[in-house]
Amino acid sequence: MTPANQIVTRFAPSPSGHLHVGGARTALFCWAFARGRGGKFILRIEDTDQKRSSDAASVGFLKDLKWLGIDWDEGPVLDGIGGGDHGPYFQSERLDIYHRELQRLLDSGHAYYAFDTPAEIDAQRAAARASGVAFRYDGTAARAAGNASAQARIANGEAAVIRFATPPGPVTIVDLVLGEATIPHGEIDDFVIRKADGFPTYHFAVVVDDELMRVTHVLRAQEHFTNTAKHMLLQDALGFRRPIYAHLPVISNPDGSKMSKRDKDKVLRKAVADRKLEAPPPGTVAEPRWAKWRTDKNVQLELEDAQRLAGALAVSLPEINVDDFRRSGYLPAVICNFLALNGWSPGGDVEKFDTEFLKKSFDLARVVKTPAKFDRAKLLAFNCDAITGLAARDFVAAARSHGQSEHPEFMRKLTRAQFDLLASASQPRSKTLDDMFAGNRFLVLGDDAIAIDPKARAKVLESGTPSGLDHLRAMQAILAGVEQWEAAHLEAAVKAYADRAAAGELGKVAQPLRVALSGGTVSPPIFDTLTILGKASVLARVGQVLAAQ
Ligand code: GLU
Numbered sequence: 001m002t003p004a005n006q007i008v009t010r011f012a013p014s015p016s017g018h019l020h021v022g023g024a025r026t027a028l029f030c031w032a033f034a035r036g037r038g039g040k041f042i043l044r045i046e047d048t049d050q051k052r053s054s055d056a057a058s059v060g061f062l063k064d065l066k067w068l069g070i071d072w073d074e075g076p077v078l079d080g081i082g083g084g085d086h087g088p089y090f091q092s093e094r095l096d097i098y099h100r101e102l103q104r105l106l107d108s109g110h111a112y113y114a115f116d117t118p119a120e121i122d123a124q125r126a127a128a129r130a131s132g133v134a135f136r137y138d139g140t141a142a143r144a145a146g147n148a149s150a151q152a153r154i155a156n157g158e159a160a161v162i163r164f165a166t167p168p169g170p171v172t173i174v175d176l177v178l179g180e181a182t183i184p185h186g187e188i189d190d191f192v193i194r195k196a197d198g199f200p201t202y203h204f205a206v207v208v209d210d211e212l213m214r215v216t217h218v219l220r221a222q223e224h225f226t227n228t229a230k231h232m233l234l235q236d237a238l239g240f241r242r243p244i245y246a247h248l249p250v251i252s253n254p255d256g257s258k259m260s261k262r263d264k265d266k267v268l269r270k271a272v273a274d275r276k277l278e279a280p281p282p283g284t285v286a287e288p289r290w291a292k293w294r295t296d297k298n299v300q301l302e303l304e305d306a307q308r309l310a311g312a313l314a315v316s317l318p319e320i321n322v323d324d325f326r327r328s329g330y331l332p333a334v335i336c337n338f339l340a341l342n343g344w345s346p347g348g349d350v351e352k353f354d355t356e357f358l359k360k361s362f363d364l365a366r367v368v369k370t371p372a373k374f375d376r377a378k379l380l381a382f383n384c385d386a387i388t389g390l391a392a393r394d395f396v397a398a399a400r401s402h403g404q405s406e407h408p409e410f411m412r413k414l415t416r417a418q419f420d421l422l423a424s425a426s427q428p429r430s431k432t433l434d435d436m437f438a439g440n441r442f443l444v445l446g447d448d449a450i451a452i453d454p455k456a457r458a459k460v461l462e463s464g465t466p467s468g469l470d471h472l473r474a475m476q477a478i479l480a481g482v483e484q485w486e487a488a489h490l491e492a493a494v495k496a497y498a499d500r501a502a503a504g505e506l507g508k509v510a511q512p513l514r515v516a517l518s519g520g521t522v523s524p525p526i527f528d529t530l531t532i533l534g535k536a537s538v539l540a541r542v543g544q545v546l547a548a549q
Helices: 020-037 054-069 096-107 118-130 139-155 201-211 227-239 262-274 287-294 303-311 322-327 332-340 353-361 376-389 392-406 408-413 414-430 456-460 466-482 487-501 506-518 525-533 535-547
Strands: 010-011 042-043 073-080 081-083 113-114 161-164 171-175 180-184 192-194 215-220 244-248
Touching: 010 020, 010 215, 020 042, 020 054, 020 215, 020 244, 020 322, 020 332, 020 353, 042 073, 054 073, 054 322, 081 180, 096 161, 096 201, 096 227, 113 139, 161 227, 171 227, 171 244, 180 201, 192 201, 201 287, 227 414, 262 303, 322 332, 332 353, 332 376, 332 487, 353 376, 376 414, 392 408, 392 414, 408 414, 456 506, 466 487, 466 506, 466 535, 487 506, 487 525, 506 525, 506 535, 525 535
Parallel strands: 010 042, 215 244
Antiparallel strands: 073 081, 113 161, 161 192, 171 180
């Protein structure tokens, strides 16, 4: 039961694609608003668009929310979160409820059947366009035809939609963020509330569910602001309460453009153009999809294709969805903190806070109207600070869980001790959880797969007297003689040699080793690197470089 004065918010995503940061921010605000006021936060999946919705997308949304730490009091069940008295929480499972409410509107004369075919509607639209006016459905004839004749046509097998008989008069929307706006008479036509496939439209389902789920506050994206007028008219016709509305500003790129998955395509189109690619790199985007994408700028690649192509072209795609940020190694607490600042601020100089603080401080009065600019550099700086501030133990645990989902090859190849050593060595230089994997692939490659960067070869191995190669040759014998392959023993052996042969300059010896082991000039501290790689790999890689001379 929901107590009469309890605040109830809901996040109601349409499950297509992936949870966008804008959606996550809406969920976060709904969650914080309710939780900070002893209220309830409901999650409802708006899957009435059969063509666009998928179960996989729904599950993805639930997992992303859970990863962010946004848990719901009522909603679909995932790992013990969810359930509740107002279900089902998937709209596709609530059709009988909508049919009941639709019938009430038909009976009271607030709705009617309309039999226009899609082709007829298209023709009406085209006619409106030709005469330079916005299309508004003219319901005069269908309204007049009446329910009885409609029933006969339906019995005859004709397809029908149900339209709302929009009452005359202006509608004034009251919004806690945007203020008031009046939609003049005539702007809202007799809109469809049940489609020909028997499913309700968004407008109808949202109104019914917000009522039956006892929602008191609707916080949602600004794109729905004008829809509110339709929702209010439906609420009146159905005899429902009116929730309080607050529409949240869009999240945009710094240049003001909408932050959308098109941004990924933009990066890929540029990379393809720069490389003057005609055909898709093998194993990336199949024909004819490639041809369509290349010729039509409005076509977007599926996420998987985009990721494969980005991998082949060695470009990184901008993160747009929650899952992109997770895969890039951002901490969920940082994402929540940063998203909260997109469109809201706690006031004062406070910028860094956790969700406990957000729950206590979040208010609608400080939500802004104008688009919030998503500053990636700032997010990265937040993440870097948060990583630096983590207790060593917590960083290793976070790195382990990131490795398990994103880089299983590291988890297979490294022992627990090796992994922990790599993580501890990497924490001070990591901006994201992914850095220690992306920057250290050499640790999990086969010994014969290490390619030496030609610049590093020239600078570190081949120059100087004695040259790096000379040092490597000497080190090969010394390392072969190290019995206990542990950092302390390795350090003693290498340092003793550096004292002897390089006037104590450890770098002169460490750097050629680093190049031989990793192929480049950057790696974790050399004694950690030696320890993690193990004796056999170290000797194999050093031997290989020497043999190639
Ligand atoms: N399903 C709608 C969307 O994803 C929800 C709008 C609303 O919150 O009313 O945009």
